[in-house]
Amino acid sequence: MSSNLKNREIKLMKVIKNFNQNWRFIPELVAENYPDHAFESITLPHTNKLFTQLFVDNQAYQFVSTYRKHFTIEEDTTHKRVFVDFDGVMLKTTAYLNGQLLGIHAGGFTPFSFELTDYLQHGENTLTLYVDATENPEIPPYGALVDFLTFGGVYRDVYLRIVEPCYIQHVFVRPCDVLTTPTVECDVQLSEWQPGLTLQATLKDADGNIVAQQTFDVPADQLTVSLTDLAPVQLWTLEQPTLYHLHIDLSSDDQFSVRFGFRTAEFAQDGSFYLNGEPLKLIGQNRHQTYPYIGAAAPKRLQQVDAEIIKYELGCNIVRTSHYAQSPHFLDRCDEIGLLVFEEIVGWQHIGDEAWQALVMQDLQAMIEHDRNHPSIILWGVRVNESPDDNNFYTQTNALAHQLDATRQTGGVRNFAESHQLEDVFTLNDFTEIIQPPRPPHLITEFGGHMFPTKTWDHEARRIEHALKHARKHNLQLGHPDVAGAISWCAFDYATHKEFGSGDRICYHGVMDIHRLPKMAAYFYRSQKSPEDEVVLYAATNWTMGDRDGGGNNPLTIFSNCEVIEVLFDGELQGIYHPNRDEYPHLKHPPFTIKWQEPYNPWGTRMDDLEVRGYIKGECVAEQKITTDHLPHSLRMFTHTTELDAGGSDMARVAVQVVDRYGNVLPYQSQIIEWSLEGDAQFIGENPQVLLGGQGACFIKACHTAGEVIVHAKSAYLPPVSVKLTIR
Numbered sequence: 001m002s003s004n005l006k007n008r009e010i011k012l013m014k015v016i017k018n019f020n021q022n023w024r025f026i027p028e029l030v031a032e033n034y035p036d037h038a039f040e041s042i043t044l045p046h047t048n049k050l051f052t053q054l055f056v057d058n059q060a061y062q063f064v065s066t067y068r069k070h071f072t073i074e075e076d077t078t079h080k081r082v083f084v085d086f087d088g089v090m091l092k093t094t095a096y097l098n099g100q101l102l103g104i105h106a107g108g109f110t111p112f113s114f115e116l117t118d119y120l121q122h123g124e125n126t127l128t129l130y131v132d133a134t135e136n137p138e139i140p141p142y143g144a145l146v147d148f149l150t151f152g153g154v155y156r157d158v159y160l161r162i163v164e165p166c167y168i169q170h171v172f173v174r175p176c177d178v179l180t181t182p183t184v185e186c187d188v189q190l191s192e193w194q195p196g197l198t199l200q201a202t203l204k205d206a207d208g209n210i211v212a213q214q215t216f217d218v219p220a221d222q223l224t225v226s227l228t229d230l231a232p233v234q235l236w237t238l239e240q241p242t243l244y245h246l247h248i249d250l251s252s253d254d255q256f257s258v259r260f261g262f263r264t265a266e267f268a269q270d271g272s273f274y275l276n277g278e279p280l281k282l283i284g285q286n287r288h289q290t291y292p293y294i295g296a297a298a299p300k301r302l303q304q305v306d307a308e309i310i311k312y313e314l315g316c317n318i319v320r321t322s323h324y325a326q327s328p329h330f331l332d333r334c335d336e337i338g339l340l341v342f343e344e345i346v347g348w349q350h351i352g353d354e355a356w357q358a359l360v361m362q363d364l365q366a367m368i369e370h371d372r373n374h375p376s377i378i379l380w381g382v383r384v385n386e387s388p389d390d391n392n393f394y395t396q397t398n399a400l401a402h403q404l405d406a407t408r409q410t411g412g413v414r415n416f417a418e419s420h421q422l423e424d425v426f427t428l429n430d431f432t433e434i435i436q437p438p439r440p441p442h443l444i445t446e447f448g449g450h451m452f453p454t455k456t457w458d459h460e461a462r463r464i465e466h467a468l469k470h471a472r473k474h475n476l477q478l479g480h481p482d483v484a485g486a487i488s489w490c491a492f493d494y495a496t497h498k499e500f501g502s503g504d505r506i507c508y509h510g511v512m513d514i515h516r517l518p519k520m521a522a523y524f525y526r527s528q529k530s531p532e533d534e535v536v537l538y539a540a541t542n543w544t545m546g547d548r549d550g551g552g553n554n555p556l557t558i559f560s561n562c563e564v565i566e567v568l569f570d571g572e573l574q575g576i577y578h579p580n581r582d583e584y585p586h587l588k589h590p591p592f593t594i595k596w597q598e599p600y601n602p603w604g605t606r607m608d609d610l611e612v613r614g615y616i617k618g619e620c621v622a623e624q625k626i627t628t629d630h631l632p633h634s635l636r637m638f639t640h641t642t643e644l645d646a647g648g649s650d651m652a653r654v655a656v657q658v659v660d661r662y663g664n665v666l667p668y669q670s671q672i673i674e675w676s677l678e679g680d681a682q683f684i685g686e687n688p689q690v691l692l693g694g695q696g697a698c699f700i701k702a703c704h705t706a707g708e709v710i711v712h713a714k715s716a717y718l719p720p721v722s723v724k725l726t727i728r
């Protein structure tokens with residue numbers, strides 16, 4: 001078995017089939033005998049509606065749609081049980097098989113299943129889903145206002161699962177004594193018990209080598225097995241996130257494979273967070289699962305890319321899944337690349353009645369049962385984000401979390417410091433520019449956000465201040481021994497309800513825009529990376545005389561992880577500068593703050609090209625030039641992947657920026673881009689598209705055939721650009 005074969009794919013070889021293909025969709029509620037030809041053919045994940053980038057109207061997705069799938073099961077299902085598993089459907093699902101009601105599921109963020117067994121027919125079957133995306137006050141997060149959109153549809157993957165009646169329902173792998181003599185304990189929950197059952201547990205390393213193997217008797221439908229005497233194991237670390245697989249073979253002919261890692265994670269009373277016994281300050285981002293155009297219906301690749309952006313482009317070590325459980329693909333990628341996760345239950349400020357709370361409990365249980373094998377997850381959020389105290393409710397959520405997973409601590413995100421704390425970690429949204437008196441272990445779970453919304457096309461002073469607010473808060477938290485870390489609000493701009501946002505239904509709270517393209521603040525985060533990973537040198541300026549109040553460029557801020565910076569005007573050395581340790585003593589790589597003694601280029605005199613050079617150990621390792629003509633020189637087009645998988649789901653984001661002759665983005669270039677495509681793929685986006693902040697993007701979705709696709713973009717003033725994607 002190949003080393004990086006994933007959990008799901010292993011199961012898929014045995015008993016699970018991807019069920020994303022060949023669905024029919026109609027954006028209304030229709031009878032079961034409504035003709036097929038009236039439906040649109042679709043592949044999952046699917047959004048019930050496509051949107052423009054701005055002005056997303058939440059009324060537009062609130063309707064019931066019908067999803068239909070005809071299918072035949074090739075396998076012999078006699079004496080088997082058959083399920084359909086949903087990773088997430090927004091927001092309420094009523095399912096029928098061949099006209100028989102299978103069940104109703106309320107809740108959009110956690111996985112659920114319906115059993116098909118009793119109603120399966122030989123030959124063709126018809127599965128019908130009525131998916132109601134109404135913002136139903138009885139279903140969390142609704143009941144009050146919510147500052148994000150939920151969208152609608154079968155927006156995550158679906159699987160068909162065929163199992164023996166005696167099958168494995170849940171497996172929870174618990175590495176023990178990780179830092180001394182590692183062993184593995186594993187809880188196994190069966191659907192039913194049969195006499196004479198045995199179970200073989202095989203632990204394999206990332207290369208597929210067997211590390212331990214043992215067979216056990218199965219005395220009941222619930223058991224815990226242990227594997228000891230392991231060959232030395234490698235820890236799961238942020239730098240080297242080594243993963244292992246535990247394969248469980250049940251003699252009733254069922255198998256289950258779980259991917260996990262050996263690591264310890266603890267928020268300690270001394271205020272620090274410890275990963276594998278080493279203190280680690282947490283620097284993170286909140287993430288909403290919102291995308292332009294497609295709402296929340298982002299396929300595997302886009303989910304993976306988000307994790308990669310947060311880890312590699314923003315240099316962060318933790319993400320909070322605000323304010324709900326997120327895609328399995330996102331969490332899988334966090335495991336693979338070494339990005340810690342604080343995963344949180346659904347909700348926003350409001351607590352509903354008993355029935356509503358029961359849905360939160362259901363959501364919490366599903367979240368932990370599905371996600372507790374992820375080594376990246378270090379904390380469960382068991383309080384509705386920023387809700388009032390409710391000791392009765394939160395005693396229950398804490399107890400359930402501890403019962404389902406005694407290995408992880410709980411947090412409960414609140415926005416008032418005096419609240420009752422029932423959780424293990426005090427998790428506080430702290431929008432002040434100080435640190436609220438810590439209650440260790442204490443984690444700052446939000447700052448920034450609505451306190452300073454910033455657009456990519458805002459004036460320079462605002463964009464710089466936005467970045468510096470992030471720099472200041474991290475400087476504070478890094479210098480505070482009682483604070484374990486701080487997670488910014490937030491990674492990416494997101495669509496919201498009319499009661500929030502900037503009047504165009506967007507919260508411009510991201511350090512990147514909704515396309516995941518950087519604002520200046522993104523460069524602050526990036527500059528905190530080790531130069532061994534990436535040398536970063538970014539002058540936070542458009543180098544103009546008349547954009548700031550009062551004019552000029554004083555001071556000039558540069559985000560960099562270089563040791564020393566030279567600044568040149570028109571090729572002439574102006575000065576040599578060091579990181580601003582006076583103001584930012586606790587940052588690993590403080591910004592450079594360059595204050596001119598004499599005002600540089602007094603108003604109306606002259607303007608020279610700017611050049612900055614970064615040095616490490618005396619060697620020039622980076623340089624940036626900014627031209628003063630500010631003329632758009634070219635379009636820059638890029639994509640995070642040049643290969644897509646055929647099958648109707650996979651997507652690439654293709655981005656375009658207007659740049660000057662040195663490659664700097666020109667934020668006030670709102671050019672109109674016309675996109676075109678050659679080859680068999682679907683364009684998703686606005687066409688023509690007005691670039692905002694000098695940048696924009698579309699999605700290219702693979703169809704069902706392999707081949708080449710070329711994406712072109714042109715504007716009236718600049719040479720056209722293109723990228724080639726290969727569809728495999």
Ligand code: GAL
Nearest residue numbers: 147385386448449450451489
């Ligand atoms: C917080 C809330 C977030 C978001 C943020 C905006 O209070 O938890 O979901 O609304 O404010 O800054």
